[in-house]
């Protein structure tokens with residue numbers, strides 16, 4: 001990693017302020033999604049790690065804001081002596097947990113700054129996660145390289161070409177390989193992204209797949225994109241690439257858990273699911 005960039009610390013909040021944006025719903029293709037989301041995560045990485053790093057744990061594996069851990073869920077399964085790829089690995093906390101359990105965890109992320117945080121945690125924990133800069137839609141690995149692939153709120157809801165991304169996972173997995181991932185629960189798309197009571201009132205169609213887009217007010221350029229798929233879309237795409245779904249977890253909001261994370265909160269979490277964790281096997 002370059003020494004020319006600002007030092008990476010657990011709580012560096014000295015990054016330039018995020019640009020003012022306006023929110024739109026409109027079609028955005030894969031190239032535009034990637035061109036927006038890479039730099040967006042570079043800008044946001046310091047704040048993300050400062051805000052959520054402690055909750056995630058430097059070598060912890062959390063599936064989402066409810067705090068469900070892989071140790072509790074077991075949806076990825078036993079990783080010991082396995083080759084395991086994390087797509088959208090951020091600072092590599094989950095892959096570090098995989099390594100602590102005897103797996104050969106490898107990370108991939110679109111954001112260089114997130115990977116710098118990963119290197120910071122490699123150094124501070126002594127648990128090194130080999131990581132590459134790349135995109136979920138073009139994995140830089142040979143076919144049949146991994147026993148398991150996973151993503152904890154990583155790339156999957158940021159790509160326009162979900163079929164490409166799932167196809168890439170199927171390609172790099174060995175026969176019978178495991179794929180597990182968490183995403184915003186598809187039913188959340190109907191509600192405003194608000195952790196308060198306004199976020200409990202359905203206001204948009206579950207079936208409208210038009211992406212959520214933030215546009216930089218000063219340049220007019222797309223600066224952030226999220227893509228939505230219904231539960232039926234997920235089943236169709238996974239089955240279409242040869243996966244057999246074995247798990248759909250909808251973690252409940254734990255008693256006494258007061259964390260607010262974006263649109264996730266106890267107010268909403270006690271009423272309906274904010275996260276879906278899907279586990280499937282290839283072939």
Ligand SMILES: C[S@@+](CC[C@H](N)C(=O)[O-])C[C@H]1O[C@@H](n2cnc3c(N)ncnc32)[C@H](O)[C@@H]1O
Nearest residue numbers: 041088090109110111135136152153154155158
């Ligand atoms: C919400 S963060 C989750 C990171 C990590 N899994 C965690 O739990 O902290 C989403 C991550 O996905 C990465 N990402 C977004 N689009 C991606 C893409 N097309 N390919 C790979 N990673 C991507 C972002 O850079 C970011 O690090």
